[in-house]
Amino acid sequence: MNRDIAVVAFAQTRHSAQDDGLTEVEMLAPVIGEIKERTGLTRFGFTCSGSCDYLAGTPFSFVSALDAVGAWPPISESHVEMDAAWALYEAWVRLRHGDVDTALVYGFGKGSQGALREIFTQQLDPYYLAPLGVDPVSLAALQARAYLDRAGVKEDDLRAVAARSRAAGRANPYALHLPDPDDEGYEVAPLRPSDIAPVADGAAAIVLAAGDTARELCERPAWISGVDHRAEAHAPGARDLTRSESTRIAARKAGADRVEVAELHARYSHEELILREALGLDESVSVNPSGGPLSADPVMATGLIRIGEAAARIHDGTATRALAHAASGPCLQQNLVCVLSGESDG
Amino acid sequence: MSSEPNHVVEFPGGYTRSVGPVIGRFLTELRDGRLVGVRTADGRVLVPPTEYDPETGEAVTGEFVEVGPAGTVTSWSWVPRPRPAHPLDRPFAWALIRPDGADTALLHALDLGEFEEGADPPRYLKAGLRVRPKWRAERTGGIGDIACFRPEVTMINAPTRLEYRLRGGRALDRFLAGIAEGRILGHRCPVCGQVIVPMKGLCPRDGVPTSEEVEVADTGTVTTFAVNNLPDPRAPDVPFVSAYVLLDGADLTMLALVAGIPADQVRIGMRVKAVWRPREEWGPTLDNIKWFEPLDEPDVLFERIKDYV
């Protein structure tokens, strides 16, 4: 079924670089409260969330998160162990069936309570990669090196991405406010600390609605004109790290063209450059006006926030066509592209 | 022999043995890191090769066939306390190993990893186990060029330790501050009016924030329970009774340990009271309550608590 589906509301926490002493549920509950208040909805046709058990090192983190939703009477609900952008994808698919008109999507993560580099080492192939102890930052640096060599880009170009992202983040009340990059040493060469997304705690929620319901709930709905996601092979030696073929395919399927704004889930500065190339974004496109993940990276919500920020540009009238990108896995292994428009096709 | 030996037989420099063409070929190949067997007249492959077919006494053919190096254990013995002459100084197996492509088996040591002296054989050591030789780097043309056999890799051990610094959260911190003073606190939900203990700062049913504090009693009623007989290092010694206790003044049961009564005498509807540790041991932790034990009061009728299970 083909229906017009839009992002009608977006809420997020003021992301925090340190543990503020709240549980995930306590962090999430005000965001859910805010989005219910903004839409005037207390019940949704479908609910879907994204989170990761390993962030707290206990199973079933999504079970207690349900307490924040008010799941009584019982609700139609699902959960992905992925960034909540994929929860939004699942909800978008569900709304296309035609029998429900609204969906609540949320994601949350407290990156501050564990060692993220060690945790995400355990996401790697358990036979050949994880036993080596190689961490995601080291792998990202490997990708950055390969990209610099292939594209003839300099480390200064990475620094420029970091500086622009941090400057934009300082204008965003929800992001961390980080200083301009200075003469800092390498974290893992060629990446320096400012090239790497800072750890943050945070949560975000989005409400999707279909057709006339969307028009009732929002003055200027951000219509999803296309959304798609694709995966790469896992092993870093089995693919061309310098290109994001899966992003290119997802963008083609989602009809990503003529966008004015792009919010990219680039957790390292070189990833923005690889993604710009895959998405065919030229200098006229405003990339990560929110500051992007380099200014706040509440894992498991970061991708959903990209969609929320892009939609917010439609809601406030600063753009008529925007692109949001979300990523998962090491070295941009999985990529999702969502195209939002101020005008519905139908 | 408990003391030093007083007699030694040792041929100076070791015996010099001629090996002949068949054994010699095997050891020469072994020195090169290969396992070979010899074909018999009726087509079978003998490993280690001999000049004759052990079944018929007929001479073997001159055809050598590369086999293995992987093989299958056909039988074994287990040495829990190795002797000085043994090839390994930790518990290991002797095994008959039939290399792939061979019709007979070779005897060799089988190293199964670290074991404490005197250990029982591991359960996975059995006929059919797949093994491969561990070659010595410096080989001289002897059966010891294979240091031992080892199981094929079927599993890798993946030790993982991730460290976290978890915070209890605002609601739990407040609840435990109460416990530190010997008080059990809950919140009343502004929508449904129910008292939630321990409080969470929100009502899971209504999805609204809660803040009105209510102190409840440390007495209550068992609504249902389990008798746990499965030991776990993180749990109390078995058998222990985990019970849902509806504290007087609360509308939500709390999972708690019930003790001070034989497990088979715990009942649904039984009245219980918290047993607190000595006040000087109190801290902001539920450990302040050792467990709940029976009160000398009549049981509550099931009808009155059935909606709380």
Place this chain on the structure above:
Amino acid sequence: MGEPCAVIGVGQTAYRTRRRDVSIAGLVREAAARALEDAGLTWKDIDAVVIGKAPDLFEGVVMPEAYLADALGARGKPVMRVHTAGSVGGSTAIVAASLIQAGVHDRVLTVAWEKQSESNATWALTVSGPFSTSLVVGAGGYFAPHIRAYMRRSGAPAHIGTLVAVKDRLNALKNPYAHLKIPGISREMVESTPMLWEPIRYLETCPSSDGACAMVLAGERAARRAPHPPAWVHGTAMRSEPIFFAGRDAVNPRAGRDCAADVYRQAGITDPRREIDVAEVYVPFSWYEPMWLENLGFCGEGEGWKLTESGATALDGDIPWNASGGVLSSNPIGASGMIRFAEAALQVRGMAGEHQVDGARRALGHAYGGGAQFFSMWIVGSDKP
């Protein structure tokens, strides 16, 4: 529910305590390759892959869909990973079906798995933070008090759980993939085993298994071209409720009742006992059969144990439950729900082999998880709805 959707391929691994002969990818590929073969397809015919499993702590691989993406032929394709606790196998199938019903894809491969032998199920399910006490050891420790409450509420005699434990293991003897095969299983044998979590005995408990289950789901056009009969999806539903709140009925949870009502409505079912021919229901502890008989509306409240006692749920009864041997006979947790959904499909395709229920045309697949708070269900039928 959108476009028509059908199951055209089912693949299962043998379920065992330890599948030491395979890697994680090998286990998952074994089920997936069998599902593709059943569907007459190859990896390249698949549009998208939906993976489900229970907590990642079981194998210690964080979000393993990344590592498994190319192992499941998904390079350049969409991959999703669902996790809804014990109901995940069912939810995963529903998400995969949803992609077909929404008209997004034509052929979706869905796989659910668990390789519990890489750690220990009790450990992985009970890892708790520093603020909670370990009064619950494994799933049985959680469910035992609720079973006791059911026995008290319904007045069921103590041997009912034993009957289910025997019946499901007798069924397992007819299922080539089943883990627990206990020839000569009897009431005496079950009753002679110790109470692990009183009132749950050892043989009233599910095993801990390694295993995977896969299905190929297809839209109408692809289903018509499949080499074997399809199982058409007549309805799907999921429901969740919070785990602890004042007034929650944990014995007969409303989420389960609402979920069943929703899926029956979609399938046009008003009398499940009469209109459903066979049900594969998530029963990890034997007492959950009578409890779910009531929760799913096969009888009135307090009557479930009478239905079990009458033999109605046996393979030759009027409403066979868990003809495959059920979760009590095979339990790779993340896959257990999908096995229920897949076995329901096999029944209405007439491909269930020795445990086939004659003439089954409509079947229920059911899964639940968490503190009996997450439910997923589907109804499949041999006729296109």
